[in-house]
Amino acid sequence: MTDIFDPSDEFGPARIIQVREPSVGLRATVIIDNVALGPAIGGLRIASAGSTADGCRLARTMTLKSAAADLPHGGGVAMLHPAPGSPENACRQHRVRALACALRSEDQFIFAPDMGSGETTMAWIRDENGRAVGLPRELGGIALSRIGAAGWGLYHATEVALRYCGFKLEDARVVIQGFGTVGQNTARYLVENGAVVVGIADSGGTLYHPRGLDIAELVAIKAKGGSVVDSSEGERLAPDAAVDLDCDIWIPAAGSDVITPDNAARLKARLVVEAADASLAPAAERYLHEKGIICVPDFIANAGGLIGAAMECRGANKTQVLSAIKEKIRRNTEKVLQSVETDGTLPREAAVRLAMKPIVKAMSYRRWSGLSAD
Structure with missing residues (x-):
């Protein structure tokens, strides 16, 4: 890489997925940066809208984080954008579940908690496509946020x-x-x-x-x-x-x-x-x-x-x-x-x-x- 801060190069991103489901107000961007070491783990960010460039930078950070820690995973990110004309928390569960359904066949991305998402959000995703970590203890999780x-x-x-x-x-x-x-x-x-x-x-x-x-x-x-x-x-x-x-x-x-x-x-x-x-x-x-x-x-x-x-x-x-x-x-x-x-x-x-x-x-x-x- 010629610029260590440039997240777009021969290493990724592997895929950029735009997801829309107007019936529930879903607008999301999923970026899978690199899967050379294994399926990407990416945080689900439910926050103010971020650009694709911002997402690429965050996804690359996850790739590097996983590799430095000797984990068999790549990196990615999922950004759930605000629902147009709706309160921030309106129909959140519907939008999260719709996003998880849309990625049901994408076996190279695993959701993880991030800004605005937590154990309950991961439980919804697991229920829809089976690929989420950071789960509640009742679903086999370690309660990562509670142990800090x-x-x-x-x-x-x-x-x-x-x-x-x-x-x-x-x-x-x-x-x-x-x-x-x-x-x-x-x-x-x-x-x-x-x-x-x-x-x-x-x-x-x-x-x-x-x-x-x-x-x-x-x-x-x-x-x-x-x-x-x-x-x-x-x-x-x-x-x-x-x-x-x-x-x-x-x-x-x-x-x-x-x-x-x-x-x-x-x-x-x-x-x-x-x-x-x-x-x-x-x-x-x-x-x-x-x-x-x-x-x-x-x-x-x-x-x-x-x-x-x-x-x-x-x-x-x-x-x-x-x-x-x-x-x-x-x-x-x-x-x-x-x-x-x-x-x-x-x-x-x-x-x-x-x-x-x-x-x-x-x-x-x-x-x-x-x-x-x-």
Whole structure:
């Protein structure tokens, strides 16, 4: 690849599928990036409309995430666009089921939870076409969101990265942008291991307290449909003020391109750990690297959920999943940052090299691939 941020090349996407079903207001885009290592696992995003280019970038991230974690899967994404003229939650189940039915014969795509979807959504899909992971416990799932699979992995990526930053997790000040399931579990694991979460942002605003926030209280507020700024403690700021907060570790856990060339200079952290896919714009990522701020790439740091989902397919239990997440993410974070320290390379470049090796080897066995495994 000539540009590590360009998701359209000889490796994919393999297929781009547009799905329409006017009777239920279904408009969806499914992107299967690469299946050289096995069927693609892709998150179902039920959010504001994203472009096909955005989807290709997210699907490629899933391909790299799977390959880096030694999983027998490729990557993809499914984007369920808003129903025209309907409330966001109107007939959601009908639209999800219609999408699953439309992909009943597409055996190279497996649905997984993502923004706006969870265990119940995956249960609907399983009922329609049998290909979903991240299922409720009653259907053989491991309850990945409840055990905090992604957050567990992010904690371990952070702990390894801190060795390259020159400070420890104990009393480190953390800001988390996004407080959904991933943000909540990441905060919980970090606080349990000595960190102090001083700032949290969601769509309603940013809450800041220099001595630390009460994570349990904020989780309870979110469970009732509230915003972190509904808390009785802390300073209330605008949603985009999280980037300005003084901290040691900054964790983007919601949305793409939340750090761009326009706001990267405002970031005060020494370490950025990507909890959300594509949360750093390419130019911003390069800028932070040049400023000496370590960035652990998304598909290295946040692979816990995917690792758990892939293992769920094969009947693994909670203990096996958490152990595998810890081992794989610590190993990969170490490899990437060791390469950065030795060669001065961009963390994402080192991470892409790591992930592409098994993909290239698998594709080299295909007829007319033009690729060499050497």
